[in-house]
Amino acid sequence: MAHYKKFRLSTLAAVVGIVLAVGPENSYAEAPIQFNTRFLDVKDDASLDLSRFSHKGYIMPGSYHLQVLVNQSQIAQDNVITYSVDNNDPDNTYPCLSPELVSLLGLKPEIADKMIWINAGQCLQPDQLEGMETQTDLSQSTLTVIIPQAYLEYSDEEWDPPSRWDEGIPGVLFDYNVNSQWRHAEHDDGDEYDISGNGTVGANLGAWRLRADWQANYRHENDSEDKDNFGSSSEQNWDWNRYYAWRAIPQLRAQLTLGEGSLESDIFDGFNYVGGSLITDDQMLPPNLRGYAPDISGVARTNAKVTVTQRGRVIYESQVPAGPFRIQDINETVSGDLHVKIEEQSGQVQQYDVSTASIPFLTRPGQVRYKLAAGRPQDWDHNMEGGFFTSAEASWGIANCWSLYGGALGAQDDLALAEGRGRALARRGGGAG
Secondary structure: OHHHHHHHHHHHHHHHHHHHHHHHHHHHHHHHOOOHHHOOOOOOOHEEEEHHHOOEEEEEEEEEEEEEEEOEEEEEEEEEEEEEEEEEEEEEEEEEOOHHHHHHEEEEEHOOOOOOOOOOOEEEEEHHOOOOOEEEOOOEEEEEEEEOOOHHHOOOEEEEOOHHHOOOOEEEEEEEEEEEEEEOOOOOOOOOEEEEEEEEEEEEEOOOEEEEEEEEEEEEEOOOOOHHHHHHHEEEEEEEEEEEEEEHHHHHEEEEEEEEEEEEOOOOOEEEEEEEEEEEEEOOOOEHHHHOOOOEEEOOOOOOEEEEOOOOEEEEEEEEOOOOEEEEOOOOOOEEEEEEEEEEEEEEEEEEEEEOOOOOOOOEEEEEEEEEEEEEEEOOOEEEEEOOOOEEEEEEEEEEEEEEEEEEEEEOOOOEEEEEEEEOHHHHOOEEE
C-alpha cells in the first residue's frame, strides 16, 4: 500500500509540474502582455498608456526607412514604409506595401491579380494571403516579407523573376575594337601600316536599344625610303553594316527587333533583310531552365530525398515533400543516361533511369520556343531585293525526349513548309526528322 501511495503522489506531482510549466506559457502566448505601471518610478503613472506594447513586435505608426527582404532575399535597399493602425485591431499596426514594392515581391500574376488594395490603390495589407506575414526589425532596419513558395515565380540565387527587372538608365554608347599593324621588309624599300576597327554605337531610351554596327580601315604605304625617289599612298574607308533597334518583352520571354538583320532559323537558310522579328530569348530564363533537359517527375510516398546521378557523379540533389514532385531545373549541358534515386523516410527506395541529349530541335517539356520574322530581303549594300516575306517556326516540348517542330516561309507566290519530330536517343545522341 505504501508503494501504491508513493506512485500516486509521484504521478500527481509530475502532472502538476507539467501543467505549471506548460500551461502559463501557452496562455501568455495567446493573451496580450499586461504592464503594471506601479513598478515604474514616476509620479503620474496613471497617465501612462503601455497597452500598445502588449502585442509582440508592435511598431509605432509612422514612416520608416527599411531594407525589404522576401524570404531572406533582399529586394529593396532603402524604402520608406508607412505603418498604419489596423482597423480590425486598433492595438496593432501593419506595414503598407506600395504598388512599386509589391511589383518586386515576385508574386505569380494570377496571385497578384487577386490582391485587394486600399487607400485608393496605394496600399496593400500583407495578411491577405494565407501564410503571408511580415516581420519588422527596427534594430536592423529591415522588413521581412514571408511568402509561401507556391505564390512566387521561379527564382534562384543567380536570377531574378521579371517583376524585379528594370529598363536601366538612358544613355549613349560607343563600343570599339581597334587593331594596328606595321610591316617593313628587310630587303625591300619602303614600309606600310594599317589601322582597322569595328564596333557599335547606340543609345538606350527606356526599354528600347538603338544600335548601328560600323567598321573602318586605314592603310598607308611608303613606296621607297630613298629621299630622291619617295612616294606614298593611303586608303581609307568607313562602312555602316547594320542599323537596328530592339527591346525585351518579359511577358513573352522574347526579344523584338526592328531594322536590318539576318534571318535566324533552325530550319531554313538565312539571308539579310529589313523588317522585324520576335524571337524567344533563353537568356530571360533562369540558368538551369535554358536549352534542353528532361523533366524528372515522380511520387514520393513520404518526405524523401531525390538524387540524380550520371555514372556515379551527383548532378542534382533535393528534398521533396510527400506527394507528386517535378524537377525542371536540370542543367542543359547534361546529356546521356541519368539515374534517379528516391530515398523515402520510411527506408523504401525507388530507382529509374531518364535519358537526355542536346540537339537544336529539342525543347524542355511544356515549353514553346518560336521565331517570327517579316520584311524584305536586301543585299550587303543595303539594297532591297525581292518582295515581302514572312517566316514562322516553333518547337514544342511534348514530353521527355520528344519535341514537335515546324516552320513556314512565304514570299508572294512561294511557300515553303517543314515539320518534324525531335527525339533524344539516349546513348546514341539525338535525331530529328
